[in-house]
Amino acid sequence: MLTHRFWAGLFALVPILGIGLYVIAVLGVGSVGGFSFAGLWLPENANPYANAIDHLFDLVHIICGVVLGVTTSILAYVVWRYADHPGRQAEPALYITHHTLLEWIWTAIPAAILVFLGFYQLQVWADNKMNRPMVMVEGQERAVEPSALVVGKQFGWEVYYPGPDGVLGTLDDQRVENELTVPVGRPVVLRVEAKDVLHSFAIPGLRVKQDVVPGMTQLVWFQVDRPGTYEILCMELCGWGHYKMRARMKAVAEGLEAEVQE
Amino acid sequence: MLKHSLVWWLLGERCPWSARVAVLAGRWAVCGRDLVCLLSVVVAVGCTPPAEFGDNSLEWYKQERAARLEPGQGFPEVHRQDVSDITRVWFGTPDAPQLPLLEGEDDPALELLDMGKLAWAAGPVVSRNEESSQGLYRRHCAHCHGVTGDGRGPTSAFLSPYPRDFRLGKFKFKSSPTGTPPTKDDLKTILVNGIPGTSMPSFRLLQDEELDVLVDYVIYLSQRGMVERFLIAAVRELDEDARLVSLPDAARLRDLPLDVQLGPLQRVAPVGGESAADRDSAADADSVGGSEADAKAGADEDDGSESDGGSGAKADVSYDRDKIADDLLFLAEEQMLPVLEKWLGILDFEAKEVDVPAWVLDSRDAAYESQVALGQKLYFGAANCVQCHGETGIGDGQTNNYDDWTNDWLKVEGINPTDAAAWAPYVNAGAHPPRPIMPRNLRLGVYRGGNRPIDIFRRIQYGIEGTPMPASLTLTEEQIWALVAYVQQLPYETLSRPETAKKLENERPVR
Numbered sequence: 001m002l003t004h005r006f007w008a009g010l011f012a013l014v015p016i017l018g019i020g021l022y023v024i025a026v027l028g029v030g031s032v033g034g035f036s037f038a039g040l041w042l043p044e045n046a047n048p049y050a051n052a053i054d055h056l057f058d059l060v061h062i063i064c065g066v067v068l069g070v071t072t073s074i075l076a077y078v079v080w081r082y083a084d085h086p087g088r089q090a091e092p093a094l095y096i097t098h099h100t101l102l103e104w105i106w107t108a109i110p111a112a113i114l115v116f117l118g119f120y121q122l123q124v125w126a127d128n129k130m131n132r133p134m135v136m137v138e139g140q141e142r143a144v145e146p147s148a149l150v151v152g153k154q155f156g157w158e159v160y161y162p163g164p165d166g167v168l169g170t171l172d173d174q175r176v177e178n179e180l181t182v183p184v185g186r187p188v189v190l191r192v193e194a195k196d197v198l199h200s201f202a203i204p205g206l207r208v209k210q211d212v213v214p215g216m217t218q219l220v221w222f223q224v225d226r227p228g229t230y231e232i233l234c235m236e237l238c239g240w241g242h243y244k245m246r247a248r249m250k251a252v253a254e255g256l257e258a259e260v261q262e
Numbered sequence: 263m264l265k266h267s268l269v270w271w272l273l274g275e276r277c278p279w280s281a282r283v284a285v286l287a288g289r290w291a292v293c294g295r296d297l298v299c300l301l302s303v304v305v306a307v308g309c310t311p312p313a314e315f316g317d318n319s320l321e322w323y324k325q326e327r328a329a330r331l332e333p334g335q336g337f338p339e340v341h342r343q344d345v346s347d348i349t350r351v352w353f354g355t356p357d358a359p360q361l362p363l364l365e366g367e368d369d370p371a372l373e374l375l376d377m378g379k380l381a382w383a384a385g386p387v388v389s390r391n392e393e394s395s396q397g398l399y400r401r402h403c404a405h406c407h408g409v410t411g412d413g414r415g416p417t418s419a420f421l422s423p424y425p426r427d428f429r430l431g432k433f434k435f436k437s438s439p440t441g442t443p444p445t446k447d448d449l450k451t452i453l454v455n456g457i458p459g460t461s462m463p464s465f466r467l468l469q470d471e472e473l474d475v476l477v478d479y480v481i482y483l484s485q486r487g488m489v490e491r492f493l494i495a496a497v498r499e500l501d502e503d504a505r506l507v508s509l510p511d512a513a514r515l516r517d518l519p520l521d522v523q524l525g526p527l528q529r530v531a532p533v534g535g536e537s538a539a540d541r542d543s544a545a546d547a548d549s550v551g552g553s554e555a556d557a558k559a560g561a562d563e564d565d566g567s568e569s570d571g572g573s574g575a576k577a578d579v580s581y582d583r584d585k586i587a588d589d590l591l592f593l594a595e596e597q598m599l600p601v602l603e604k605w606l607g608i609l610d611f612e613a614k615e616v617d618v619p620a621w622v623l624d625s626r627d628a629a630y631e632s633q634v635a636l637g638q639k640l641y642f643g644a645a646n647c648v649q650c651h652g653e654t655g656i657g658d659g660q661t662n663n664y665d666d667w668t669n670d671w672l673k674v675e676g677i678n679p680t681d682a683a684a685w686a687p688y689v690n691a692g693a694h695p696p697r698p699i700m701p702r703n704l705r706l707g708v709y710r711g712g713n714r715p716i717d718i719f720r721r722i723q724y725g726i727e728g729t730p731m732p733a734s735l736t737l738t739e740e741q742i743w744a745l746v747a748y749v750q751q752l753p754y755e756t757l758s759r760p761e762t763a764k765k766l767e768n769e770r771p772v773r
């Protein structure tokens with residue numbers, strides 16, 4: 001017969017595994033049977049605009065982690081404490097329909113956390129989605145213009161650079177499939193669109209993620225501080241070939257950019 | 263222990279992992295022996311047989327109709343078996359590709375295709391090393407283009423246009439003239455860039471070497487498909503009761519010793535790769551001439567096909583070695599060499615260098631206006647682009663044409679494409695339901711062969727093989743560039759941000 005210890009242990013596995021796996025992924029060290037724990041977590045952020053996003057991400061995880069740990073531990077304890085122990089008869093279960101104080105507590109605490117997060121992240125949202133980066137042009141502050149157009153389609157990413165006329169969105173645009181080249185060390189603005197269905201333009205290494213909607217033009221911006229190759233993914237299930245929507249972003253030192261595009 | 267080894271021996275070749283699991287499970291189980299037997303049955307049933315290339319059933323059906331056989335009647339089954347056996351001996355299987363080599367290791371086919379690359383592309387998907395996997399074709403291509411390269415993979419029916427059927431040996435976007443195969447660079451460009459406006463995605467993220475591997479394999483599949491089609495067509499030309507190879511009754515070529523099957527051809531062991539496929543074909547290659555090895559090769563074949571009648575039937579076959587060798591040599595020279603020679607042409611082919619005139623995309627250039635005007639005149643006049651691409655260039659001209667892959671049976675057999683009952687038997691035989699080919703809308707900026715001026719130049723100059731877009735035999739290069747300039751200055755309306763068509767200044771009044 002399975003005892004109360006077994007069932008309580010089973011419930012206790014939820015906080016232990018839930019938090020344990022999280023810690024293993026974040027630390028990223030060690031391996032089991034050839035499966036390495038490195039690289040389970042997000043790649044290191046290379047986008048200064050997104051440091052605040054990482055901070056929010058960690059904060060939300062910590063809040064959720066604490067709630068998960070506390071609630072599931074209580075559940076495991078209750079299973080252990082109030083089950084039929086050998087030599088001790090459990091008290092009969094009570095059927096409670098209302099408990100006003102309890103309901104107040106479990107409504108008010110999450111609400112307070114949500115409202116706090118809502119206000120706390122406002123500036124981050126504004127910096128990443130509303131206030132386009134500015135540059136000084138001829139003594140005047142101007143919003144950075146998009147340097148490339150990225151169009152999601154089933155199944156791949158078309159990247160357009162302005163052609164000889166220097167204007168994006170005209171017939172002489174240079175098209176490259178599945179490869180985007182950007183300069184390092186200065187703000188980059190991209191125009192993102194979709195051709196057919198919903199896609200989501202995401203660069204995990206820069207914490208950039210923007211759903212793209214057919215018929216809508218949106219802007220994303222970031223700055224890459226580390227030269228190298230980054231992965232572009234589609235993060236909205238868009239059809240049978242969704243998994244094929246991987247592309248490459250090359251961040252190159254200033255000046256090399258034009259060469260690479262050729 | 264004996265029983266464990268038996269299971270291992272029975273299953274190890276085909277499904278090493280299942281056998282391992284079965285043996286382990288047997289060891290752990292309390293009632294070991296019975297469980298091992300039970301599990302081995304379950305595992306054996308669940309194992310997939312080795313992959314085989316499918317017959318070109320559409321071509322068979324087409325040739326049967328062309329031979330004016332009674333409805334519902336086909337060629338005798340031995341012919342299908344012969345063609346299937348010959349293509350299998352010459353080209354191997356999807357797991358163990360081979361090339362028909364008349365000159366052994368000096369054969370020019372080996373200059374064109376690399377056996378190591380074919381072995382890398384072929385076979386089931388298993389990891390090769392940290393960076394790449396074995397079986398690249400089945401991993402990346404087969405679900406649309408099919409294991410046989412017939413453009414009939416599981417996803418193909420949902421795509422428009424349909425995926426390419428490589429077996430006709432025709433490719434659309436290339437730097438070589440109509441009627442010649444594409445160069446390896448052309449095929450690789452398609453892999454890197456995909457084909458805009460179609461479901462062919464870009465494979466830019468693959469390693470350069472992997473792209474080369476896939477290019478070789480596509481050429482291999484195309485060659486195999488072309489040769490198979492020629493062999494099927496040759497069946498129609500046969501006298502009554504004659505066979506492609508002189509064998510008595512229903513005897514099959516694949517039941518004979520491998521050196522007889524190969525006739526005058528030779529096999530070269532593939533290099534590189536460590537898949538099971540390689541081991542199989544290496545064993546086959548060793549077995550040429552050796553009687554003991556022959557028996558082994560024969561036994562291998564039997565594993566995959568229960569309908570052969572087993573090894574007993576084989577011994578009864580009396581055959582004339584020299585006659586078979588003669589037949590196979592004749593077939594190789596008539597049906598295989600022309601295909602090989604056509605493809606070998608790409609080794610020496612060099613695309614003609616073309617200079618892009620400066621004015622093509624530069625509206626500030628002095629020559630621009632007059633060139634666009636010339637282009638417009640040609641569009642509506644001598645070049646007659648207007649017939650299909652329409653007055654406004656949106657591709658609303660003649661829209662009831664079909665491409666060569668469809669016309670190969672539709673037009674050849676004089677079938678009315680709107681009569682579903684007429685083409686249904688062909689669809690049953692393996693064709694996709696016919697769809698008219700649409701002339702390109704020239705105002706979207708989406709050109710399947712690429713949107714650089716040189717790409718558009720090539721399309722006008724050489725046409726698009728397999729489609730109604732003809733090569734321009736009479737236009738000068740100057741005139742083609744004028745057309746490129748005219749086409750490029752048409753109003754631009756991308757799909758993602760459509761605008762209502764602007765009235766063209768130079769548009770002719772619509773009657």
Ligand SMILES: [Cu+2]
Pocket residue numbers: 152153198199200234235236237238239242245
């Ligand atoms: Cu997508």
